[in-house]
Amino acid sequence: xxxxxxxxxxxxxxxxxxxxxxxxxxxxxxxxxxxxxxxxxxxxxxxxxxxxxxxxxxxxxxxxxxxxxxxxxxxxxxxxxxxxxxxxxxxxxxxxxxxxxxxxxxxxxxxxxxxxxxxxxxxxxxxxxxxxxxxxxxxxxxxxxxxxxxxxxxxxxxxxxxxxxxxxxxxxxxxxxxxxxxxxxxxxxxxxxxxxxxxxxxxxxxxxxxxxxxxxxxxxxxxxxxxxxxxxxxxxxxxxxxxxxxxxxxxxxxxxxxxxxxxxxxxxxxxxxxxxxxxxxxxxxxxxxxxxxxxxxxxxxxxxxxxxxxxxxxxxxxxxxxxx
Amino acid sequence: xxxxxxxxxxxxxxxxxxxxxxxxxxxxxxxxxxxxxxxxxxxxxxxxxxxxxxxxxxxxxxxxxxxxxxxxxxxxxxxxxxxxxxxxxxxxxxxxxxxxxxxxxxxxxxxxxxxxxxxxxxxxxxxxxxxxxxxxxxxxxxxxxxxxxxxxxxxxxxxxxxxxxxxxxxxxxxxxxxxxxxxxxxxxxxxxxxxxxxxxxxxxxxxxxxxxxxxxxxxxxxxxxxxxxxxxxxxxxxxxxxxxxxxxxxxxxxx
Numbered sequence: 001x002x003x004x005x006x007x008x009x010x011x012x013x014x015x016x017x018x019x020x021x022x023x024x025x026x027x028x029x030x031x032x033x034x035x036x037x038x039x040x041x042x043x044x045x046x047x048x049x050x051x052x053x054x055x056x057x058x059x060x061x062x063x064x065x066x067x068x069x070x071x072x073x074x075x076x077x078x079x080x081x082x083x084x085x086x087x088x089x090x091x092x093x094x095x096x097x098x099x100x101x102x103x104x105x106x107x108x109x110x111x112x113x114x115x116x117x118x119x120x121x122x123x124x125x126x127x128x129x130x131x132x133x134x135x136x137x138x139x140x141x142x143x144x145x146x147x148x149x150x151x152x153x154x155x156x157x158x159x160x161x162x163x164x165x166x167x168x169x170x171x172x173x174x175x176x177x178x179x180x181x182x183x184x185x186x187x188x189x190x191x192x193x194x195x196x197x198x199x200x201x202x203x204x205x206x207x208x209x210x211x212x213x214x215x216x217x218x219x220x221x222x223x224x225x226x227x228x229x230x231x232x233x234x235x236x237x238x239x240x241x242x243x244x245x246x247x248x249x250x251x252x253x254x255x256x257x258x259x260x261x262x263x264x265x266x267x268x269x270x271x272x273x274x275x276x277x278x279x280x281x282x283x284x285x286x287x288x289x290x291x292x293x294x295x296x297x298x299x300x301x302x303x304x305x306x307x308x309x310x311x312x313x314x315x316x317x318x319x320x321x322x323x324x
Numbered sequence: 325x326x327x328x329x330x331x332x333x334x335x336x337x338x339x340x341x342x343x344x345x346x347x348x349x350x351x352x353x354x355x356x357x358x359x360x361x362x363x364x365x366x367x368x369x370x371x372x373x374x375x376x377x378x379x380x381x382x383x384x385x386x387x388x389x390x391x392x393x394x395x396x397x398x399x400x401x402x403x404x405x406x407x408x409x410x411x412x413x414x415x416x417x418x419x420x421x422x423x424x425x426x427x428x429x430x431x432x433x434x435x436x437x438x439x440x441x442x443x444x445x446x447x448x449x450x451x452x453x454x455x456x457x458x459x460x461x462x463x464x465x466x467x468x469x470x471x472x473x474x475x476x477x478x479x480x481x482x483x484x485x486x487x488x489x490x491x492x493x494x495x496x497x498x499x500x501x502x503x504x505x506x507x508x509x510x511x512x513x514x515x516x517x518x519x520x521x522x523x524x525x526x527x528x529x530x531x532x533x534x535x536x537x538x539x540x541x542x543x544x545x546x547x548x549x550x551x552x553x554x555x556x557x558x559x560x561x562x563x564x565x566x567x568x569x570x571x572x573x574x575x576x577x578x579x
Contacts, residue, residue: 002451003447003450003451003454004442004447004450004451007442008442011442170440173439173440173441173442174436174439174440177434177439177440177446177450178428178429178432178434178439178453179436179439180439181422181425181426181429182426182429184415184418184422184426185415185426185429188415188416188417188418189413189414189415189416191377191409191413192409192413192414192415193415193426194396194397194398194401195375195397195398195401195406195407195409195413195490196398196401196406196426196427196429196430196489196490196492196493197398197401197402197427197429197430197493198398198426198429198430199396199398200398206436300417
């Protein structure tokens with residue numbers, strides 16, 4: 001079985017699908033078929049997919065329960081804004097620096113906290129996210145409690161869409177390598193993983209850093225879309241929101257993170273006209289989903305695997321038919 | 325035959341409990357050694373000391389002449405000691421193939437950027453991992469279940485998979501913690517043949533903990549008996565079988 005060939009073919013198909021999706025949506029946006037309200041929602045969807053996919057790497061794939069994702073997003077949002085506003089750096093570079101700053105914070109915080117397990121780690125990361133937010137709140141140079149305003153509006157659909165595609169490819173390729181497999185083995189059984197020669201601390205910190213990197217990029221896209229970075233956009237409730245997306249889609253599934261983020265953004269937007277009952281319906285959707293599909297939409301499966309299995313079953317069925 | 329592993333006055337205490345005391349063993353290359361003893365004698369603790377799960381309270385472990393006491397489990401695995409667990413520890417949700425692929429992680433050396441961009445050594449090395457994992461699974465007659473989730477395998481196959489996975493790390497010393505636990509006599513018979521075959525095929529040394537005396541007496545060249553954390557006896561199977569101290573430890577004394 002040629003591993004690389006199958007992967008290449010699959011990658012090309014995904015890339016083609018991305019290009020087609022991009023062309024369709026940018027055509028619809030340019031022709032103003034999509035209203036400005038839905039344009040905003042589409043941008044948010046892409047940002048949320050980046051956040052959900054990167055959180056899924058930490059929580060779903062590596063099995064480290066982190067509740068501090070909004071904190072990393074805040075670091076990226078502010079650092080990249082400072083880069084474009086004060087240093088006039090090109091947007092792409094500013095995003096990258098914002099992401100790297102978040103990854104750096106992720107490593108600093110990850111090394112001590114990732115010794116903890118389960119609930120303890122959740123509490124530690126929750127606290128960490130709040131510390132980041134409150135620190136920013138107390139830096140007057142970046143606006144303190146009133147937020148950082150006047151950020152150039154550089155984010156558009158093209159930026160968020162391709163940042164999303166890069167994130168998804170990055171994490172997908174990582175998962176399908178020895179690095180990703182180390183992360184998965186930590187989730188499955190840390191004792192067995194270390195007995196197989198895997199440095200579990202390294203795997204955890206790596207997942208944490210990569211997750212933080214993309215959360216930072218998402219933060220940069222976010223602040224350059226709304227022209228403002230405000231501490232209240234990065235509270236632990238936001239972290240919960242991203243976690244909900246991941247759990248809804250299915251912990252550990254990339255396809256799930258995409259579907260979860262898209263679905264929740266869509267539900268929130270669709271209910272925008274009914275503010276009185278919005279939260280009730282939102283909560284109801286979550287409860288129903290958790291009752292009927294507690295493992296999330298995708299469980300920990302991927303869309304491609306389900307497709308493969310389906311094809312196999314159909315082929316198997318045909319074979320039987322011929323035999324009889 | 326060279327000396328592969330040697331322990332020097334190894335001991336481990338948990339608070340006031342001396343789980344293992346003055347544990348002195350030596351293993352030569354190519355041997356199959358048994359470690360037996362009543363329940364709670366400290367056999368698994370000894371294994372955990374050898375594989376770095378516990379740090380010894382005192383003493384040294386010399387593997388191929390190097391002191392490995394105090395090293396982390398993954399470092400010890402990298403140096404050439406692999407193990408299985410008494411209560412099977414597979415990556416249950418993952419496929420059989422992925423279980424083995426994870427154990428090859430240590431031996432691939434493409435970099436993180438190469439993995440993300442799928443360039444350079446990535447393709448070649450992933451292909452090697454895939455081929456070798458499948459090869460190993462074929463050797464262990466698991467080739468027909470490569471895509472099954474490990475947790476869904478029957479018990480005997482799970483044990484085999486765990487051994488295959490340990491071998492993927494390319495050890496020179498293999499530690500088996502009760503490999504025959506829960507097996508019926510026929511499976512035990514097959515296991516016995518498999519252990520011998522592994523030793524010859526992979527040219528390695530095996531240390532095993534086992535309660536099944538038929539198995540131990542049959543395949544071990546030397547046996548250590550552990551009781552209350554101390555080595556009670558050492559010798560070839562025939563001697564151990566007739567050693568009054570061993571019989572006493574296992575059966576108690578007739579009074």
